[in-house]
Amino acid sequence: MSHKPSENEDMQSVTSRKSQFSHLSTYSSSVGGTDSRSDTDATRQVNTSPTVGKREEANVLRARGLVALILLLATAGVATAANLLVKQQERNDFENKFAAYAIEIVTVARARANKFYGALESFASSIGAQAAAEHALLNTSWPFYRIPEWSVQAEKLAELTGVEDPIIGMAHIVPEDERDQWNSFALQQNPFWYQESIVAEGYTEFTTQELVNLTVPFIHFYDPGTGFKPTPVTRPGESLPLFQAYPVGLFPGNPVMITNFDSLLSSPQTEEIYQITKVTRRPTLGYTKIEMDTGATFPGSQIMQPIFNGANTRADSRKVVAAIIIRLPWLDYFKDVWSEGEADGIVVVLESACPNKVSEDGRQNLSDSARDIVTYQVDGPNAVMLGEIDLHDPEYDALGVSETFVDLVIDQSELPEGSCVPVVTLRIYPSAELEDSFQTDTDVIYTVVVVGIFAFTTLVFLLYDFFVGRRQRRVMNRVVQQDRIVSDVFPTAIRDRLYQNQAKQKISDNDVEPDDGPLGLDETFYDRSNTIGSAPLADLFPGVTVVFADLVGFTAWSSAREPHQVFILLETIYGAFDKLAYRHSVFKVETVGDCYVSAAGLPEPTDDHAVVACRFARECLKKMKDVTLKLEVSLGPDTSDLDLRT
Numbered sequence: 001m002s003h004k005p006s007e008n009e010d011m012q013s014v015t016s017r018k019s020q021f022s023h024l025s026t027y028s029s030s031v032g033g034t035d036s037r038s039d040t041d042a043t044r045q046v047n048t049s050p051t052v053g054k055r056e057e058a059n060v061l062r063a064r065g066l067v068a069l070i071l072l073l074a075t076a077g078v079a080t081a082a083n084l085l086v087k088q089q090e091r092n093d094f095e096n097k098f099a100a101y102a103i104e105i106v107t108v109a110r111a112r113a114n115k116f117y118g119a120l121e122s123f124a125s126s127i128g129a130q131a132a133a134e135h136a137l138l139n140t141s142w143p144f145y146r147i148p149e150w151s152v153q154a155e156k157l158a159e160l161t162g163v164e165d166p167i168i169g170m171a172h173i174v175p176e177d178e179r180d181q182w183n184s185f186a187l188q189q190n191p192f193w194y195q196e197s198i199v200a201e202g203y204t205e206f207t208t209q210e211l212v213n214l215t216v217p218f219i220h221f222y223d224p225g226t227g228f229k230p231t232p233v234t235r236p237g238e239s240l241p242l243f244q245a246y247p248v249g250l251f252p253g254n255p256v257m258i259t260n261f262d263s264l265l266s267s268p269q270t271e272e273i274y275q276i277t278k279v280t281r282r283p284t285l286g287y288t289k290i291e292m293d294t295g296a297t298f299p300g301s302q303i304m305q306p307i308f309n310g311a312n313t314r315a316d317s318r319k320v321v322a323a324i325i326i327r328l329p330w331l332d333y334f335k336d337v338w339s340e341g342e343a344d345g346i347v348v349v350l351e352s353a354c355p356n357k358v359s360e361d362g363r364q365n366l367s368d369s370a371r372d373i374v375t376y377q378v379d380g381p382n383a384v385m386l387g388e389i390d391l392h393d394p395e396y397d398a399l400g401v402s403e404t405f406v407d408l409v410i411d412q413s414e415l416p417e418g419s420c421v422p423v424v425t426l427r428i429y430p431s432a433e434l435e436d437s438f439q440t441d442t443d444v445i446y447t448v449v450v451v452g453i454f455a456f457t458t459l460v461f462l463l464y465d466f467f468v469g470r471r472q473r474r475v476m477n478r479v480v481q482q483d484r485i486v487s488d489v490f491p492t493a494i495r496d497r498l499y500q501n502q503a504k505q506k507i508s509d510n511d512v513e514p515d516d517g518p519l520g521l522d523e524t525f526y527d528r529s530n531t532i533g534s535a536p537l538a539d540l541f542p543g544v545t546v547v548f549a550d551l552v553g554f555t556a557w558s559s560a561r562e563p564h565q566v567f568i569l570l571e572t573i574y575g576a577f578d579k580l581a582y583r584h585s586v587f588k589v590e591t592v593g594d595c596y597v598s599a600a601g602l603p604e605p606t607d608d609h610a611v612v613a614c615r616f617a618r619e620c621l622k623k624m625k626d627v628t629l630k631l632e633v634s635l636g637p638d639t640s641d642l643d644l645r646t
Contacts, residue, residue: 060472064465071461075454079447086443094430094438095399101343102401102428105378109333109426112162113406119160120283123153124305124324127170131321132310142309142321143172143182146189147244151200154246163332169325170244171263174219176236183218186243186260190215197248205249214250215257221265233262240264240274240323263325270325272419273304278320280410281306284421285352299374299385300329301352301424334376334383345433346378347392350405354420372422377431392429401428494603497537544601545613547586549577549620551594552643558594565635570594572631576623584616596620617646 131145147153147170154168174182194208206214216230219241223231233239240263250257264271269286277284286302303326308318330350337343353371375391376383392400406424415421486495551573558566570591577596581588585604589597600616601609624644632639 056476060469067461068458071454071458075451075458078454079450082446082450083443086446090438090440090442094435097438098346098399098430098434099401101338101346105334105337105346105348105428106401106403106405106426108337109405112333116161117283119157120303120305120324120326123157124307126153127322127324128308128310128318131307143174143178144185145172145322146193149196149200150193150244151197151246151248154244155200158246161326161328163329164335165329167327168246169242169258169263170322171240171242171325172322173320174239174241176238179219179233179239182241183260186241187215187217189243190259193244194248197244197246201247203248211248211257214255215259217260219260219262221262230256233265238264242325270302270304273302274323275416276410276419276421277304277306277323279414279416280421281308281318281320282408282410284410285406285408285424286422299331299388300327302327330374331376331383331385334378336381337378338380340380342380343434344379344437345431345435347386347429347431348376348378348383349390349392349427349429350374350376350424351390351427352422352424354422392427393431396429396431399430402426403428492603494537501537539603541602541605543605543607543609544599545609546589547596547598547600547613547617547620547646549596549598549617549644549646552645553641554594557638557642561635569631569635569639573624573627576627577620580616580619580623584612584619586612586616620644620646 127147130147131142134145135141150170158166158168172182191208191212194211197203198208198211219233219239220230221233222228241260242258242263243260245258264274273284273286283303283305286304305324305326306320307322307324309321310318334348351371351373372388373390374388375386377386403426404423405426408421410421486498558569561569574591574596577598578588580586581598584600585606586598586600587602589599591597598613598616600606600613606612621644624642625640628640628642
């Protein structure tokens with residue numbers, strides 16, 4: 001049978017317990033007097049620590065994202081900068097190299113032109129001297145003179161022109177009254193120079209007699225009105241018939257030899273050049289396009305070198321008696337400047353422009369109406385004509401190099417009205433083809449290398465972050481576990497002060513990880529040495545109401561029950577009391593057997609602590625009845641007989 005204590009025994013027990021905890025009306029000690037605290041505080045701290053951990057984890061994630069963004073932006077920025085720097089370097093190399101190419105073209109072209117003009121002047125002087133000697137010996141005069149070994153001398157001059165196939169002609173000035181005499185002279189002399197030229201040049205297409213048969217025996221021109229048939233020249237004034245020519249033979253498009261063809265009637269351009277040559281007594285250059293008598297144009301220039309009736313070509317007393325006429329294709333001047341595969345895609349614009357006569361202010365302006373343009377493209381040793389207009393890419397205008405190519409430095413004021421000697425200018429531009437030749441994969445390689453370096457750096461950072469994060473999670477789990485246990489032992493205020501004191505006195509060692517204790521707490525939690533000599537954590541609470549809730553009849557009831565049934569009863573009742581304590585802000589001090597000890601007014605002081613304690617006690621009495629009635633089914637019929645005394 002169960003023993004049920006008397007009411008006097010229960011009262012004595014309660015009185016004894018009350019005397020043990022009467023000191024709570026004056027002090028609440030958290031270091032030596034309690035080993036339990038309100039489940040409310042525990043619940044708060046269990047929720048608080050993970051919240052702090054999540055907040056810190058979110059901060060870490062934001063920091064990771066920021067670092068990743070910085071790495072990404074740095075990668076993009078450095079890669080872009082490296083790409084732009086390499087491209088700019090390639091652009092600079094392209095511009096510098098093009099400038100060198102342009103200077104080389106101008107230098108080579110000028111050297112060839114100067115060499116040619118010097119040779120041409122020497123050739124004319126030599127012919128004048130030879131003619132003067134023969135005339136003195138034979139008592140003859142111009143225009144009746146045949147240059148001996150014409151092809152041999154002309155071939156030497158052709159080699160100095162700088163072009164592959166120049167056309168060189170010797171034209172004599174024939175006065176109107178000497179045309180018939182000239183016709184007879186030419187008819188007599190043609191077989192001699194034909195034969196010499198055939199032998200010297202190795203010409204095999206026609207024989208000497210066949211060439212004689214293909215020669216018009218009089219000074220002529222081709223009249224469009226007669227179907228371009230050879231027509232005798234009858235106009236008043238001088239004629240300039242071609243006599244000896246190099247190379248010998250028929251020229252393309254001509255059905256007969258050009259001998260006796262009046263050059264002055266070939267085109268207005270030729271006649272203008274002739275008149276200028278007679279006035280200036282100097283070599284004269286035509287435009288960059290030669291006009292033919294058929295109306296077609298030839299992309300080249302016509303050069304006329306005067307021959308005087310003596311050896312001194314500079315003497316004003318000498319008379320112009322003949323002229324060397326050369327048709328010069330400028331294209332050959334831009335060939336063989338570089339080797340194969342070098343400097344492909346350079347555009348050369350050859351412009352011949354006629355300066356106007358000097359104005360009153362002494363300046364010369366170029367006339368837009370007196371301008372010829374031909375565009376060539378140089379590809380290594382080769383050159384091709386692109387067209388008879390300016391065909392360079394305007395995108396490269398800023399890189400263009402303009403240099404005077406040929407300027408005979410003739411005073412334009414001395415020329416006949418309406419005439420001029422053009423100045424030939426070279427304008428050299430790069431092309432997209434040339435620029436592409438300087439484009440390499442270096443920019444891509446640099447970009448890939450930079451991205452690779454940053455990718456490796458990012459990988460190292462991620463690995464480091466992974467291991468650090470793993471360690472931090474272990475530390476955080478330990479901190480949360482430790483905080484949960486500490487929160488179950490101490491009130492919040494006391495717990496926080498313990499942490500603060502421990503942080504001040506603790507000597508940390510970041511390289512050594514502390515060992516875990518039996519409850520998952522690190523060894524510093526169990527180390528009490530740093531608390532010796534420190535002030536106790538004790539606060540004064542002058543206004544506190546202590547509540548003792550003792551189970552009446554518990555001793556007899558528990559003696560007839562199994563331990564687990566006793567545990568269920570106490571756990572259920574005390575759990576219900578904990579919830580009421582949380583609701584009324586009552587601090588749970590401890591449980592001693594069947595006595596539930598709590599206090600109102602601590603750890604947070606309140607003026608109505610007595611009222612709060614009374615309300616809490618009343619709620620506990622009511623809750624006791626409800627709980628015992630529910631537990632009667634599982635714990636026995638006499639469970640509802642238990643009562644609560646506060």
